[in-house]
Amino acid sequence: MFGPQMLIIAPRKVVQTQNIPQCNICLVSSGPRTLIFTHAPLAGHSLLFLSLSPSTRRISFPVSAVMATDSNTASVQALVELTHTSQMQAEKKTDDGKYDADAIAREIANGVDIEDGQPNPFVFLLTILVSFSGFLFGYDTGYVSGALVAIGTDLGREITSSDKEFITSATSLGALLGSIIAGTLADVLGRKWVTIGANTLFVVGAALQTGAHTVWTMIGGRFIMGWGVGIASLIAPLYISELAPSRFRGRLVILNVLAITGGQVIAYAIGASLQSLQHGWRLLVGLGIIPAVAQMIMFIYMPETPRYLVRRGQIEKARHVVRWIYSSRNGEVDEEVVVKKVKLLEIYNNDQHPEWSGYNRFKYALKQLYFVPGHFRALIVACGLQGIQQLCGFNSLMYFSATIFQVVGFNKPTAVSLIVAGTNMAFTILAFLLIDIVGRRRILLCTVWGMSAALVLNAVAFHFLPPTATQSDPWAIVILIAMMLYVAFYAAGIGNVPWQQSELFPIGVRGLGTSMATATNWGGNLIIGSTFLTMMDRITPSGTFGFYAGLCLFGEVFVYFFYPETSYLTLEDIQGVLKDGFNVKRSHQMSQEAKIKHRASTRGVVSFDSKV
Numbered sequence: 117m118f119g120p121q122m123l124i125i126a127p128r129k130v131v132q133t134q135n136i137p138q139c140n141i142c143l144v145s146s147g148p149r150t151l152i153f154t155h156a157p158l159a160g161h162s163l164l165f166l167s168l169s170p171s172t173r174r175i176s177f178p179v180s181a182v183m184a185t186d187s188n189t190a191s192v193q194a195l196v197e198l199t200h201t202s203q204m205q206a207e208k209k210t211d212d213g214k215y216d217a218d219a220i221a222r223e224i225a226n227g228v229d230i231e232d233g234q235p236n237p238f239v240f241l242l243t244i245l246v247s248f249s250g251f252l253f254g255y256d257t258g259y260v261s262g263a264l265v266a267i268g269t270d271l272g273r274e275i276t277s278s279d280k281e282f283i284t285s286a287t288s289l290g291a292l293l294g295s296i297i298a299g300t301l302a303d304v305l306g307r308k309w310v311t312i313g314a315n316t317l318f319v320v321g322a323a324l325q326t327g328a329h330t331v332w333t334m335i336g337g338r339f340i341m342g343w344g345v346g347i348a349s350l351i352a353p354l355y356i357s358e359l360a361p362s363r364f365r366g367r368l369v370i371l372n373v374l375a376i377t378g379g380q381v382i383a384y385a386i387g388a389s390l391q392s393l394q395h396g397w398r399l400l401v402g403l404g405i406i407p408a409v410a411q412m413i414m415f416i417y418m419p420e421t422p423r424y425l426v427r428r429g430q431i432e433k434a435r436h437v438v439r440w441i442y443s444s445r446n447g448e449v450d451e452e453v454v455v456k457k458v459k460l461l462e463i464y465n466n467d468q469h470p471e472w473s474g475y476n477r478f479k480y481a482l483k484q485l486y487f488v489p490g491h492f493r494a495l496i497v498a499c500g501l502q503g504i505q506q507l508c509g510f511n512s513l514m515y516f517s518a519t520i521f522q523v524v525g526f527n528k529p530t531a532v533s534l535i536v537a538g539t540n541m542a543f544t545i546l547a548f549l550l551i552d553i554v555g556r557r558r559i560l561l562c563t564v565w566g567m568s569a570a571l572v573l574n575a576v577a578f579h580f581l582p583p584t585a586t587q588s589d590p591w592a593i594v595i596l597i598a599m600m601l602y603v604a605f606y607a608a609g610i611g612n613v614p615w616q617q618s619e620l621f622p623i624g625v626r627g628l629g630t631s632m633a634t635a636t637n638w639g640g641n642l643i644i645g646s647t648f649l650t651m652m653d654r655i656t657p658s659g660t661f662g663f664y665a666g667l668c669l670f671g672e673v674f675v676y677f678f679y680p681e682t683s684y685l686t687l688e689d690i691q692g693v694l695k696d697g698f699n700v701k702r703s704h705q706m707s708q709e710a711k712i713k714h715r716a717s718t719r720g721v722v723s724f725d726s727k728v
C-alpha cells in the first residue's frame with residue numbers, strides 16, 4: 117500500500133531555489149535530480165512529493181514549501197504544467213469530501229515511468245531499418261580486402277602496394293571528414309535527411325567504383341563512399357539512442373554494431389566466393405548499392421526522433437512518435453503519460469534560441485562543449501572510448517588478417533580471416549544479450565584486460581614462430597587462438613560500447629559531441645590502417661602486438677577512472693551524472709537503483725527512493 121511512511125526523502129543539496137507563487141510549487145534541484153514540492157495537504161499528511169528525476173519520477177505526495185530551481189524559465193514552465201496535472205489528480209476527493217485513496221494510488225501508478233513499459237515492436241523495426249546504415253558501414257569497409265586481391269589489371273594496370281594503401285585509406289579519410297560535419301548537419305537538417313544524404317553518397321561512391329577503369333576513379337569512389345560511411349557511423353547510433361526507451365537503449369545501439377559486423381562477414385564471404393569470377397569484384401562493390409537504395413526509400417517514411425522534434429518545437433509531432441514508441445502491441449497508449457513524457461523531453465531538450473542561424477548554433481555548441489564542464493567530461497569519455505576502440509589495433513586484423521595469416525603459414529588465409537570476422541560478429545551478439553544486464557562499464561572492465569592478455573600471448577607466439585612455419589606449427593595454432601580470444605574480448609566490449617556515445621551528451625551539444633567522438637574513431641582507424649604494415653616491418657609482429665597490448669592496458673585504466681555506468685539511466689539522468697564530476701560511484705548506484713525499481717515496478721510493486 118501507499119503510505120506516507122514511505123516518503124522519507126530529503127535533497128542532499130539545494131542548489132538554487134526560486135518562487136513560483138502562482139503555481140504554488142517548489143522545485144529543488146539536488147545534483148542530477150530535481151524534486152518538486154507542491155502545496156496539497158493530503159489526509160493529514162502535509163507533504164506531497166513529486167520527484168522529477170528521470171529515474172525516480174514515480175511518486176507524488178503533498179508538501180508545504182513553494183520554491184523552484186532552474187535558471188531556464190522554459191524548463192520551469194514545463195515542470196509547472198506537469199506538476200499541475202499531477203496535483204489535480206492527487207487532489208481527487210470522494211463524495212464525502214475525503215481524499216480518494218484509490219485516485220491517489222492511481223496517480224502514483226501513473227507516475228510509474230513510461231520507460232518501464234514494453235516498447236512497441238515498432239521501435240525494433242525502426243532500429244533494424246536504421247541499422248542498414250551499420251550494415252553499409254561494415255560491408256563497405258569489409259569488401260576492400262577481397263576486392264584488392266581480385267582487381268588484377270582491371271584498373272588499366274597492375275595495382276601497386278601504395279595504390280592498395282590509397283584505395284583502403286581513402287574511405288577512412290572520407291569517413292573522418294564526413295564524421296566531422298555529420299553532427300552539425302544532423303542538428304541543422306535533422307537525423308532523417310542526413311541519413312538519406314549518406315545513402316546518396318553510398319550509391320554515388322559504389323557506382324563510381326563499380327564502373328572504374330583507372331586507379332584514381334576507384335580512389336575517388338572510395339573517398340566519396342567514405343563520407344557516407346563517416347556520416348552513417350554517427351547518425352545511426354544517434355537516431356537509435358534518441359528513440360530507444362532507456363533500458364533497451366544499449367541493446368538497440370548494439371543491433372547497429374551487429375549490422376556492422378554482419379556487413380563485414382557478408383563482404384568477406386561474398387568476396388571469397390566471387391574471387392575466381394572474372395570482374396567479380398565489380399559485382400561485390402555494386403551489391404552495396406541495393407541496401408543503400410532500400411534504406412533511402414524507407415527513410416522517406418520514417419519519423420524524426422522525438423527529442424529532435426521537441427528541440428525544433430514540433431511538440432505535436434513528438435507526441436505522435438512517442439505514442440508509437442510506447443503504445444502496447446494492440447496500439448493502446450495512456451495519453452496522459454505521453455504528454456508527461458514529451459513535457460519531460462521539453463524540459464531537457466528545449467531550444468532556447470530557435471531563431472539562431474546554423475552557424476550561430478554551431479559556434480554556441482562549440483563553446484558549450486569545451487567550456488561547460490559536464491559537456492567537456494562527456495567529450496573526454498566519448499573520445500577516450502572511441503580512441504581506445506581503434507588504437508587497440510583491432511582493424512589491423514579487419515583489413516590485413518589475410519596478410520597476417522599468410523605470413524603465419526596458413527594455406528587459406530582468406531578463409532581464416534572469415535573466422536576472425538565471424539568471431540567478431542558472434543561476440544557482438546553476446547554483448548547484445550549482456551550489455552543492459554551487466555552494464556557498459558562492467559562489461560568493459562571485464563574485457564579490455566583480456567584483449568591485453570591475448571595480445572601479449574600473440575606477441576610471445578610470434579616471437580617463437582619459426583620463419584618457415586606452416587599451419588600445423590604449434591605456434592601458428594597459438595597465434596590463431598590468441599587472435600580469436602582477442603577478437604572475442606574486443607567484440608564483447610570495446611567493439612561496441614563506444615557507439616553508445618550519444619547518450620553522454622545533452623541535445624544542445626549532442627550532434628557536435630558525437631561528431632568529435634566519431635572523428636576520433638576514424639582518425640584512429642586511419643592511423644592504425646596506415647601504420648600497421650610498417651610497424652610489423654620495423655618493430656616486428658611481436659613489437660607491434662606488444663605495443664597494442666600496452667595501449668589496451670591504458671584503456672582499462674581510463675575506463676576505471678572516467679567511464680560512469682549509464683545502463684538503465686535515461687539520457688537526461690546521464691547528463692546529470694557528468695555535471696559535477698565523472699561520478700563513477702554515484703552512476704553505479706543510480707544505475708542499480710533504476711534497475712531495481714524497474715524490476716519492482718514490472719512485478720507490480722511500486723518502490724520508493726529512500727536516498728536522493
Ligand SMILES: O[C@H]1[C@H](O)[C@@H](O)[C@H](O)[C@@H](O)[C@H]1O
Pocket residue numbers: 373376377380505511514540611612615637641
Ligand atoms: O564497432 C565497429 C566494429 O567493431 C567493427 O568490426 C570495426 O571494424 C569498427 O571499426 C568498429 O567501429
